[in-house]
Amino acid sequence: MSAASAPRSGWDSPLRRGLLLFAAMFVIVVVVGLVQGTASILLILTQATGFALIALGLNIQWGYGGLFNFAIMGFLMVGGASTVFLSYPVNMAFWESDGPMMLGRALAAFIVGVALVMLARRVDRIGIRGKWRAAVVALAWFAAYIIYRTQIDPAAAYIESTAGFVGGLGLHPVLGWLFGGLVSAVIAFYIGRISLGLRTDYLAIATIGISEILRALIKNMDWLTRGTMTVSPMPWPTPLPQHLQAAGMSIPDSFMYARLMFLGVAVLILVIAFVLVQRAYGGPWGRMMRAIRDNHISAASMGKDVTGRQLELFVFGSILMGIGGAILATFTQIFDPSGYQPINHTFMIWVMVIVGGAGNNWGVVLGAFLIYIVWVISDPLAQLIFLNLSQLTSSIGWGAIPEIDSRALQMRVFVLGVVITIALRYAPRGLIPEVVKRG
């Protein structure tokens, strides 16, 4: 807003403000590192790097394009499941059984179903129009669904009872991350095609619905993802702590160095993504996107393909989300579909982007690290407060507070809510707001 006013100083200068905030964050990281230990802060930083990548993805969608996306959790799960499929060791029990054959038939049934629907959509060529065409298409969808179910149900039951699940392809985890981005892109393309025409609040509900559908699918397709039985251990692109220990390193050191190496890879990917996203923002492409965001009607009248560009943004953002989700799943070494919650995996990313400053990549990265650290340290802090309170209440005869552990964990959710509320009220444009250049 005030960006157009000529000389800026102190807190108002975006550069100085950004530097100060990043310095403050650095201090927080150092303090947490001193209190909790180096291995612990490396764990937090690596996960925060993953979340920063995801937040950059949301920044492309919301900050650049004003597209509301509540399906982040769905894309993280897709990324995780994809990297499981590509990088988990090969499950020979599956490949030697009748499983591949049966899955092949299910795939054939799927293709038949798609063909059926495609044909039904073109019945207007033989003179069936209007309501009758709609009825035929609906019937074709139903028939395709039945055909697919008759093939996939026995295949799924067979695989689950014999080999457990499909297993992976045993490829390098980094390939798995890229594959996660690719699968997310494909899914985002179809989601975008269906829902991007909707108004913002409808889009919010529709995307959160889609993310729940994705979660239900990944959670219940036991033959592909092992569902609630979880997949572990996932291979790392860098040596695991166990490998370092085998090479003669002490246990604390091995965790530190292994995490440090993983952090290096993750930061490298974040830097590459950041440079690309930042350059895109400054270029003509980014300018066009901001034009569409701020006034899509005038942008359309200038000849910009609004729907096509928005679809582009949605897909690009989702690629980063898929890669981020894959990195997080690889780092924790376990893919657990029931561990994904809208609060931790959708709303927290939104808080990161809003608090950091939608539209400003530096702000979003800062927000991601800051919010993730706040999220993690709220738990021990709350425990500390509760323990002291508990001493107080027991000393005045009210008895100790029960279940401090599980209650303190919930403090994180409350703190997240307070942070977003304060941000919306007092800094609606974020800590490092988008710099609007005029003239």
Next chain:
Amino acid sequence: MDELIFFINRVLISGTVLGSIYALGAIGITLIFGILRFAHFAHGDMMTMGAFIAFVLATALAAMGIILPLPMAFVVLPVAMVLTAILALGIDKGFYAPLRARGAKPVTLLIASIGVTLMIQGLIRLIFGSGTKSIYVAGESKDIFRFDMSWAGGSRPINITEPQLIMFVLTALIVVALHLFLTRSRLGKAMRAMADNADLAQVSGINTALVVRVTWVIAGSLACVAGTMLALDVALMPDLAFNIVLPIFAAAIVGGLGHAYGAIVGGFLIAFAETLAVFNWTAVLRPLNAVLPEGMALPANLALVPTEYKLTVAFVILVITLLVRPTGIFKGAST
């Protein structure tokens, strides 16, 4: 006959129960959208909050040694409704009104409601722990009425629980009362006018601030009823209603956002679609096995959708509605 009884038990009764809860929740969401023009995401947690208030009141009453023939949570419901309505007003004043005063976009309010969701959930878990509780205090139990159907040739009874029966009656009463309020009272007409065109309503001398307050009172108290009923029917837990806020939104959108009757119809529509989709049709069609030729017997499970995917049914309906008729069945508010 047994097949029909099975159908009634499994589809008719549970569908109506679910439909009542969805409808009561969706009315609140749709009214808030109609008056304030934003998707109030924290509505599910308002339901949970109402249920927990009823729980606290019931526990307090039971601790005083009062024993009544009805479930305690139901007896304290009016008080809980008032308290939830007051809290709803407070939430609006504290979190939404300042943003509205600044002229924030509906999206900002939507994000603010996410913040409220997180705070309510965090607080409830902080105070009550994250485990499942029973809202039946002091040794009450869920009474089950069994209607003997032997007069019609059925060997099994129709089962209905006490809270379910109470819920049917209460939902019917609330719907009638809401209808009378919206069509007969001055305030109700003012609400409809404001939902139709807020600026025009204000120019015509309608007290819009009062309408906003009434909206929150209605939405809050209905959320309390829905939450308590859900807790009576299932169990009391911190994420009680968070899990069903999406089908409720689906119900409100299918019925047409901003349209109170649409929300009721949408609620029942979504509930029955969910129940019918996971219903195992073999149980009803089993007599056909005698007629069908050899080798064509019905499979053991003939549900359209596996039970795990029950919630997705609502979203599929939602997506189809948004694509085919975005304004919903009853042409809801379009801006």
